[in-house]
Amino acid sequence: MPSIAKPVARHPSLERNELGLTIRDYEGSMSTLCAGCGHDSITAAIVRTLWEISMPPQRLVKMSGIGCSSKTPAYFVYGAHGFNSAHGRMPVITTGAIAANRELTYIGVSGDGDSLSIGIGHMCHAIRRNVKMVYLIENNGVYGLTKGQFSASADVGSKSKRGEANRMSPIDPVMLGLSIGATFVARSFSGDKEQLVPILKAAFAHRGMALVDVISPCVTFNDHNGSTKSYLYTRKHEARATETDFVAPAKEILASISTNGVSSVTMHDGSIVRFRSLPAGYDPTDRQKVMSYLQERQSSGEIVTGLLFADESVADLHEANNTCDAPLNALPYEKLCPGAETLNQLQDEFR
């Protein structure tokens, strides 16, 4: 199935961002996913987010593994490099890319098969390293490309299209992430762009890894009665724990937002995430409280969404390793090679 380029016609009245680009400039090739796929809605949210934050296309790097979700980087920001790598390995390829150039902005798009089965180890260790990237999981509870096997995020009792019930307990990337030190954790729903866009903006502003789990129904293999990852089920059970606004650094003064308490979090780049509504006693900067809240609500059947946890105090991979500010891929060779004289001297130690 070849990629299909979209027509380049642009309506002259399309609004332009700070870079003079229209939202069409953030699109990619035509999606080849099934009509109605949740992933396409997420792609649309990514496109909107990047346009709104005026991301220079060539400064974005789009990473993925293998699976339906991993095809999507081809469908947004045509002017950015993408890497559709190997199944489950997106986190490590991205870690390497970030090691080489800390100045670019990285988004990794993964799925529940890619991240919670074959690549779960890599995801966990990328979280532990606090690799500065947006790590997006398009979570549909099912293997789509291989036609409908349960994934590791399928809930107990959730039924496959053939009517079999899943018996194994699911892996929840949100709880997993929180338990191993994730510094930014959010969950959203592909059908809720209004919530997803501000979350993604905050995710791009985060100091380290922003883990964003998005329930994204598979219309072909997991949208039937008895599935707990269907549009209907998700809409019925979604409970927004938090509602957030994202305020970019430049607009800070105009917004005149109080940064007291936990009603807002100042992100590493100076932008602010304002929490409009929080449940009583909920503190999105208190890992233990967030975990207890989630456990309690999820055990009663709710799918808790929102920007759930953010901690801007933890060093990212480069900060923790005291790496120089300049991208490692751009250091002049003269700076890297100690030269013949040094080589000669240091060999005196091998006498």
Place this chain on the structure above:
Amino acid sequence: MRESTHSGVNDFAVKLANVNGTGSASANGLLMQAIFRMGIPVSGKNLFPSNIQGLPTWYEIRVNGAGYTARALDYDLMVAMNAQTYARDIQEVRSGGHVLYDSSWPLDKSLYREDVEFLPVPFARMCNERFREPRERTLMKNIAYAGTLVAILDIDMPIVEELLTERFAGKVTLRESNRQALRIGYDYAKEHFACPLPFHLRRMDANHDKILIDGNTATALGCLYAGATVAAWYPITPATSVMDAFKEFCDKYRRDPETGRNNYLIIQAEDELAAIGMVIGASWNGARAFTSTAGPGVSLMNELLGLAYYSEIPAVLIDVQRVGPSTGMPTRTQQGDILECAYASHGDTKHILLIPANPAECFDFAVKSFDLAERFQTPVMMLSDLDIGMNDWVVPRIQWDDSYRPDRGRVLSEEDLKDLPKFYRYANGDENHVAARTVPGVHPNGAYVTRGSGHNKFGEYTETPSEYQEVIDRLAAKHKAAANFVPAPIVASSGAPCGVITIGGCDAAVRETVDLLRERGIVLDYMRIRGFPFAESVERFILDHELCFVVEQNRDAQLHSLLVLETGIRKDRLRPVLVYGGFPLSARKVIEGILTHSEIDERTGRLMPVVRDLEETACPR
């Protein structure tokens, strides 16, 4: 074959039998270094267990004024410091040799041999009298036997004292304890034995411009000089010390003097899949990146090596080979990864291999690995092994040419891209079939999606046979073109009808073999292969000889197989000689192997092959 009667001045072998974890490595290294500083060709082979404390471990020192420093199997002196292994250690000494042992406890009468001389020294008793702490007593016992060797082998005492001073600079108490221990052993020997023994040392000047270095350290130094900035790895014997050394060098030479910040990043990955993935990600993004591993790691890396091969991303992998299959014997040496590395990953894949024979080549080939990986936009694997990587070798001082600049291959700059109407990743290959690549962040015109799935020359997804084949065929041509860029084979030819072909760390033993056989009237030409794909000269050497022996350290004759697969050579022109028990190669084993498969034609004096089933070609163990 080396005769034991040869043993004499600057020509002997010592084997030291110890218990691991007791500090014997320090004493053995001291002896080795002292002999090196006396200007005499020397080698040290550490035969150690995969264990931290309590198991038998051996160290072998071979001294040879003529420069033959492959492992020797005729031990003139056994330093038997491990009662657990007395029986076999004492058996291994050549007839007429000597056994030095700790006589604090009586030696079982059954262990005595009539044909060797025993040198009893009460090391433990003397050290217990002199030192108080139990750990100190154990450690100093080692330095004490070193002292005895200084006396009986005539090692230069001022050199040893100088080494102690250097080692314990700033640690006066420790230095004094070591000195005392050294004296205990030395004085006892002087008093009780006729020093020196018939075989002993005499100063030479062979090491004037040499260094004593292990291959892993030299490899790390090569990576430093190549300008590698990203390294990712997972701990594994025997490759770990590559990254240990790289980190140490980076701490010294890659910290910005003004900011104190690091101009490198080393990541200890969660596994080897991750390590190679990080290297691929970093290389894709324009950094020089590498990983170091051993066979088990390469097995795991197979998947992503295929990705890098097919999507044409540079990657440098240092494989310090150990004994396989599976976990195998982690602390033993082998050349068992040749085929695995040549064809790593599923589908049609072929890789570039560089195969050094010693630490000096480890340095050169490490640098070359990066140049070739970037020139050919593909993984390059350097196949070292445990013997080269972890043992200290005497090699010429490493030279560096300050005019060197990294060959970054075809990478389009912002200038190249800004007026480019359309960039197609895999189109327009150069004379080596390499297409230009782009690095993220430079210019939007260079953007494309890199993929391990089927793609056409434009970099677009494809499932069309002709489009797929066009790309995969170019990859084959590209690999072939690399044959002219890998290090050429080393050939020593005098027009003999038979040749011997070898690879990597077998070099020293095979060269010694060639010389020893020549003394017996058997002439063999010599070729050491240093890279894959094979240069044309490799095939030519084989065709120029009626028969070639292929000496390598694995069971399945992997180099032999690769030669048959990748050249037009008929299988029966090559005779495998295989030694794969896990210890560094000795000339004796090679000679045994060659003579097993040949006989000498009495009429012509030529070495003639004995036609035999190839299954039987393994060397007697």
